[in-house]
Amino acid sequence: VDKKAQHKHILISLKVFASEMLSLIKSPVFIVLTLLGNFIIVIMSAIFYTLEININPNLHHFLDALWWGFSTATTTGYGDIIPHTHAGK
Numbered sequence: 176v177d178k179k180a181q182h183k184h185i186l187i188s189l190k191v192f193a194s195e196m197l198s199l200i201k202s203p204v205f206i207v208l209t210l211l212g213n214f215i216i217v218i219m220s221a222i223f224y225t226l227e228i229n230i231n232p233n234l235h236h237f238l239d240a241l242w243w244g245f246s247t248a249t250t251t252g253y254g255d256i257i258p259h260t261h262a263g264k
Contacts, residue, residue, distance in 0.1 A: 212248075220244030226263045231256070 224240035233256045243256040258264045
């Protein structure tokens with residue numbers, strides 16, 4: 176198989192992929208779902224912060240709660256910040 180033909184096929188595939196990704200990112204549904212998902216994470220982080228601020232020794236600032244929210248939502252769950260109250264859980 177000709178190497179130049181393989182490289183050309185790969186470049187064409189990458190261009191198609193980039194074009195599809197750009198159209199996805201520009202779509203109104205993607206934008207709304209992304210904003211809505213981030214809004215929900217921020218709200219839940221604020222609730223977590225309110226419930227845990229004076230109880231959780233690892234929670235010093237709202238950014239700590241935001242870190243907890245995003246790491247939990249993305250299922251990374253590092254375990255460095257965990258809920259201590261029943262309401263927080």
